[in-house]
Amino acid sequence: MSQLLLFRPAHTADWPAIAMLLQRYGLPLEGAQVHLKDFIVAVNEAGDLEGVAGLERYREVGLLRSVAVAEQRRGVGAALVERILERARSLGMQQVVLLTTTAVDYFPRFGFQRIERSEAPAAVHASAEFQGACPASATVMLLRL
Numbered sequence: 001m002s003q004l005l006l007f008r009p010a011h012t013a014d015w016p017a018i019a020m021l022l023q024r025y026g027l028p029l030e031g032a033q034v035h036l037k038d039f040i041v042a043v044n045e046a047g048d049l050e051g052v053a054g055l056e057r058y059r060e061v062g063l064l065r066s067v068a069v070a071e072q073r074r075g076v077g078a079a080l081v082e083r084i085l086e087r088a089r090s091l092g093m094q095q096v097v098l099l100t101t102t103a104v105d106y107f108p109r110f111g112f113q114r115i116e117r118s119e120a121p122a123a124v125h126a127s128a129e130f131q132g133a134c135p136a137s138a139t140v141m142l143l144r145l
């Protein structure tokens with residue numbers, strides 16, 4: 001990460017740039033905007049969006065979603081995921097779940113393990129991602145904090 005980046009909670013005004021970044025990778029927009037206050041963004045010195053990671057809160061269970069970076073392989077994704085997991089811990093969450101079709105081999109480095117969809121904590125089944133925004137074939141992964 002040669003460029004200085006600021007990591008901060010997402011603001012309402014960040015939404016258009018976040019939506020564009022998610023769309024670029026075909027990631028779902030459904031349910032993202034209502035959880036925006038629990039998203040973290042990375043912005044460069046010009047204020048441009050360099051990455052995003054989202055958290056949905058279901059009491060002691062979190063759903064990690066919408067992890068995307070403008071330029072890959074600079075450590076921005078890892079920095080975002082680490083920060084959002086730290087936030088989940090500070091909120092008292094005990095488990096974090098994610099669904100992915102594109103990054104099954106990325107998340108084990110943070111401790112996530114594959115589980116069956118049916119093994120996912122009941123609370124996250126209410127999320128838009130579980131309700132259909134993510135394909136049924138998506139891999140479900142779980143991290144115990």
Ligand SMILES: CC(C)(COP(=O)(O)OP(=O)(O)OC[C@H]1O[C@@H](n2cnc3c(N)ncnc32)[C@H](O)[C@@H]1OP(=O)(O)O)[C@@H](O)C(=O)NCCC(=O)NCCS
Nearest residue numbers: 025067068069072073074075076077078100102103105106
């Ligand atoms: C997945 C993503 C967020 C990772 O962020 P990043 O900033 O590129 O990754 P980092 O710099 O933190 O880590 C780089 C490492 O992750 C690996 N990696 C990156 N994307 C990967 C992926 N989709 N699957 C598996 N490994 C991946 C790189 O090969 C590299 O490995 P190395 O450390 O062995 O060299 C980013 O590639 C991205 O935006 N992808 C498109 C959107 C997406 O698929 N998001 C996941 C949705 S759940």
